[in-house]
Amino acid sequence: MAIDVTPERVRATADLARLDLRDDEVAPLAAQLQKILDHVASLGALDLTGVAPAVPAAACPLRDDVPAPWPHRDDALAQAPRVEDGAFVVPQFVAG
């Protein structure tokens, strides 16, 4: 599990997380993540043969999916940065 946390790996991971890091953030984050992941690598010493993962998804109960009115629609919309005609507005994301 030894991982080399390079600035390129930090940038690639940040891209997956939709996080645009500033240039001056990358090197310190790489050093800190390296130290943390080196500690996490200690899990490699555990014998996990036949050990099931905790909290398997099947054990999580689901309630019935029943539609219900939202009581405070205007309050919820009031929190949005941009709203038009009761809808959230975002920048264009397909070529028009």
Added chain:
Amino acid sequence: MSAVTDPTALDATEAARRFRAGKLRAVDATRACLDRVGRYDGAVHAFLHVDADGALAAAAALDARRDAGDALDDAPLAGVVIALKDNLSTRGAPTTCASEMLARYVAPYDADCVTRLRAAGAVVIGKTNLDEFAMGSSTENSAFGPTRNPWDLARTPGGSSGGSAAAVAAGFCHAALGTDTGGSVRQPAALTGTVGLKPTWGRVSRYGLVAFASSLDVVSPFGRSVADAAMLYDVIAGPDPRDATCVDRPVERADLSRGAEVLRGLRVGVPREYFAEGVDPEVAASVRAAVDRMADAGAEVVELSMPHTAHAVAAYYVLAPAEASSNLARFDGVRYGLRVEGRDLRAMYGATRDAGFGPEVKRRILLGTFALSAGYAEAFYGRAQRARTLIARDFARAFERVDVLATPTSPTAAFELGARTGDPLAMYLADVCTLPPSLAGVPALSLPSGRTRGALPIGLQLVAPPFAEARLLAVAHGVEQLTGRLPLPTLP
């Protein structure tokens, strides 16, 4: 009301009793707390938002009901002034999570625990500081500045619920709610000399709690006494159809009438791994002394081993960030919170999230995203989930032999502000005693066991099997009779 008693010096249990007896008006209790906040919170910075008008109006309504002859039997918390960690949604008031991302966010609804507390007559005076999105152990990761420990203003109150802990310790309110994901209520309780109870995962609804790590987050009360924690727990625990993981089983009330007698014949496990290297000798000695007093009161002390304890930090700091990276994906500048405009949708997401999140939140999002990414998910997330199973088994095996476990809550007493901010791993390692019960989902409580030579509080952690909160609280109440409660600290 007795003129000589300062209502802020009461614990929640006594405040409720006096209200019920007609000896304390809710408005007087609320005003006294607000005055104390006004006088001292400039130095402590426990609060991010104080709602004086709302609190006084709620208090006046309670007094009016009682004046009209209403016995308020449905309001066990009438007379009690509380504070809420600012990651618990409160309708019409800010819920910032101590983040620039939500600096101007006003929740459109109350969290289930908040609805329950209001219905029970609690007066909410404000929202307390935290590490941003509850990620941290010192409240220094708040975007709005750190909270200081009322026992020593140069030191941290712990975290992430440091604002709630400091507010209770400073006498700003009688009790408070925090949230505990890996120790975020127990550790600040230990560092501020208060009592913090993390219930079993699934016992308290998470509806309205801004999610950090959903398989670990638990809404948890602070009090000045075990009875206070029990009183809040009784109100907030119970099923809620809006949280499918909140279990539908009866809430057993703790019987606190037996005092230390409850310890007679009790089997108390002392796991040796919790006294390993890194635990301050003064902390270890104080906790051992508390266990000795339990033995003197008739408890049977069993030394035992929980061999996977040392892996909890590694497992937790994969699993919690993995869940956080997913939960915090919702902060995208579209529906609520900060937006930083960009040339297109992707640029807006990236710029918004860079500007809105602080360094620790970014670290954890990156850690979690990496641990879940293609090619690494099994080696990191998968292994951590299996390690979590082994840690949970340690508890199941221990509880075949003993009724409760006794450990330190934090390896050290309160540390100085800034002492660990440059070294995230050092901060994480300080969670070593509180993480295993979180990963196992079992209830755990911190109460004061004594103080250091420098007069800083030390916390004893007691841990019980799943859904055995009534036992945990009764035992803690018994221990409290032996160790005593701490006074309010003297504020400058």
